[in-house]
Amino acid sequence: MSKYPVNHRKESHYRKAKQKGYRARSAFKLIEIQKRFNIFKRAFYILDLGSAPGSWLQVTKQFAIENLEKYNDNHYSRTYYKIMGVDLKKLTPIEDVEIVRMDLTNKELTNKINEYFNREKLDLIISDASINKSGNKFSDQARQIKLCYEILKITKFLKYKGNFVIKLFQGNDYEEFYKVLKKKFINIKSFKPKSSYKKSNEIYLIALKKK
Numbered sequence: 744m745s746k747y748p749v750n751h752r753k754e755s756h757y758r759k760a761k762q763k764g765y766r767a768r769s770a771f772k773l774i775e776i777q778k779r780f781n782i783f784k785r786a787f788y789i790l791d792l793g794s795a796p797g798s799w800l801q802v803t804k805q806f807a808i809e810n811l812e813k814y815n816d817n818h819y820s821r822t823y824y825k826i827m828g829v830d831l832k833k834l835t836p837i838e839d840v841e842i843v844r845m846d847l848t849n850k851e852l853t854n855k856i857n858e859y860f861n862r863e864k865l866d867l868i869i870s871d872a873s874i875n876k877s878g879n880k881f882s883d884q885a886r887q888i889k890l891c892y893e894i895l896k897i898t899k900f901l902k903y904k905g906n907f908v909i910k911l912f913q914g915n916d917y918e919e920f921y922k923v924l925k926k927k928f929i930n931i932k933s934f935k936p937k938s939s940y941k942k943s944n945e946i947y948l949i950a951l952k953k954k
């Protein structure tokens with residue numbers, strides 16, 4: 744049990760996000776995921792699904808810039824990065840980041856991705872997309888898993904050995920989704936970031952190395 748009451752901790756993450764200039768406290772979840780799984784290693788072409796208000800895009804851009812310096816060698820490297828964020832909601836622009844306001848289930852997204860990345864495969868796809876919760880745990884979980892299967896289709900743009908992160912709500916269909924993912928990726932880990940609300944049933948699956 745933490746010595747701080749929940750509201751105090753919530754407030755502290757919120758304050759930290761503000762101090763660092765992040766648009767949301769979710770930024771820390773992605774930073775925790777990176778620390779643990781190094782998903783951004785040699786990632787230059789990156790797609791972020793469910794991006795608003797944009798803190799994952801801010802963190803992604805920082806890691807991509809670092810990668811340009813860090814991996815300037817004879818192995819896979821690039822001299823520039825490309826990052827695209829997709830959301831139903833309007834986002835305040837981020838310099839050098841492509842923002843697409845669209846439902847990620849819209850078939851037109853395929854063209855947008857192909858155009859922006861010049862038909863090249865992506866190094867990393869991350870998704871923090873989540874449905875608007877109704878409060879009914881069962882129907883929310885079912886709607887979220889339906890969205891997750893749509894997101895899974897988008898991994899066709901991921902390169903061989905590319906990494907993928909997706910947010911789910913724990914519940915009935917979770918195991919089945921995990922099994923489907925296991926067929927497509929070499930290594931799957933589930934992860935609940937410390938910066939997630941304790942009472943939330945959200946969980947991230949970190950799928951490493953696409954087969």
Ligand SMILES: C[S@@+](CC[C@H](N)C(=O)[O-])C[C@H]1O[C@@H](n2cnc3c(N)ncnc32)[C@H](O)[C@@H]1O
Nearest residue numbers: 769793795796797798799831846847871872873
């Ligand atoms: C938790 S927020 C993402 C926060 C973001 N990662 C950040 O750090 O700022 C979830 C987002 O998923 C988006 N979303 C949900 N369903 C979507 C869909 N079908 N297409 C596009 N975006 C969707 C919502 O609009 C919402 O902005």
